[in-house]
Amino acid sequence: MNDRIFLSSPHMSDEGYEMQYVQEAFDTNWIAPLGENVNEFENELARKVEIKAAAALSSGTAAIHLALKAAGVSQGDIVFCPTLTFSATANPIIYQNATPVFIDSNVETWNMCPKALEEAFNKYPDVKAVIVVHLYGLSADMEKIVELCKKHNVPLIEDAAESLGTYYKGQHTGTFGDYGIFSFNGNKIITTSGGGMLVSNNEEKISKARFWATQSRDAARHYQHSELGFNYRMSNVVAGIGRGQLKVLDQRVQKKKYIYEFYQRELSHLEGINFMPENEWDSPNFWLSCATLTGSVRPLDVMQALEQENIESRPVWKPMHMQPFFKKYEFIGSKVSEQLFLNGLCLPSDTKMTDNDLNRVTKIIKGLW
Numbered sequence: 001m002n003d004r005i006f007l008s009s010p011h012m013s014d015e016g017y018e019m020q021y022v023q024e025a026f027d028t029n030w031i032a033p034l035g036e037n038v039n040e041f042e043n044e045l046a047r048k049v050e051i052k053a054a055a056a057l058s059s060g061t062a063a064i065h066l067a068l069k070a071a072g073v074s075q076g077d078i079v080f081c082p083t084l085t086f087s088a089t090a091n092p093i094i095y096q097n098a099t100p101v102f103i104d105s106n107v108e109t110w111n112m113c114p115k116a117l118e119e120a121f122n123k124y125p126d127v128k129a130v131i132v133v134h135l136y137g138l139s140a141d142m143e144k145i146v147e148l149c150k151k152h153n154v155p156l157i158e159d160a161a162e163s164l165g166t167y168y169k170g171q172h173t174g175t176f177g178d179y180g181i182f183s184f185n186g187n188k189i190i191t192t193s194g195g196g197m198l199v200s201n202n203e204e205k206i207s208k209a210r211f212w213a214t215q216s217r218d219a220a221r222h223y224q225h226s227e228l229g230f231n232y233r234m235s236n237v238v239a240g241i242g243r244g245q246l247k248v249l250d251q252r253v254q255k256k257k258y259i260y261e262f263y264q265r266e267l268s269h270l271e272g273i274n275f276m277p278e279n280e281w282d283s284p285n286f287w288l289s290c291a292t293l294t295g296s297v298r299p300l301d302v303m304q305a306l307e308q309e310n311i312e313s314r315p316v317w318k319p320m321h322m323q324p325f326f327k328k329y330e331f332i333g334s335k336v337s338e339q340l341f342l343n344g345l346c347l348p349s350d351t352k353m354t355d356n357d358l359n360r361v362t363k364i365i366k367g368l369w
Contacts, residue, residue, distance in 0.1 A: 051199045073128045100329050141280075160182055165285035195242065198349040311361060
């Protein structure tokens, strides 16, 4: 009963798809940096989410960085960014010597509040770009956000690092903005151990991003560089893992949903517990099953009880405007994100969990009541 239960760990396919592609890379000696796996991973993911072009990169953070660069963000520019997110969303804004303005969440989605975003537009009409995040696999209210960005003629970047497999009104998240990014970090719904993807319907911009990501090497016989470049391309071996993982994405989404519904069924009756919101227009991938606790049992009580039994759980992200590094930047909104952080809890959502594992988790939690 003391076997480790992880929050969300890598889950390779039972069929061994990943090793087939990795072995192919070894057999052909296309180990790094590029090769057929990279090209096909880009093509297969683009087809999966129904977008024109994709660039396989070393991380989701690199993808956000190049999206900002492609959007023309540079020194002194303002970029709107959700405050309730991981720092990887905000860090690339600083890479470009730009200034983040953090936008609050709303309770309906846990994501960027359109009303707070509109307030930000009124205050900063010359904003250069907007980044929106689909937190924990929940879609932001994209119709309202897209409408605001189009009204102000501002590029929209979707951080869909946590939401591959999530749909908003039947369309994949990551495909509404001018640019979308996905992450394949070890804890994501599918993983390449590390890596990311930049996607867009602007094929010319994606081609340019690939150029930047390969050290901006000009098409010359000798090594020539006319622009600043980055070492951001995904390796052919890593891309092979991604191709195999992509084949089981739908299975992983189904299991994540099963885990979420199990928790709902077993724990919703407990006083003070509420699970993350579901909307009729949102079809989440349920990357993590999250809840808020507003009664006498606090998130730390649950985390410590689970930790004692070798079970991993986490708080909800600490808002960026509360972080030591980012607290000097402006925040627009009320205190929704702060309340979500104060009361929020991420339950173990590993797709390898059995019903016995889920019962073990819920039994411990129920015991606190």
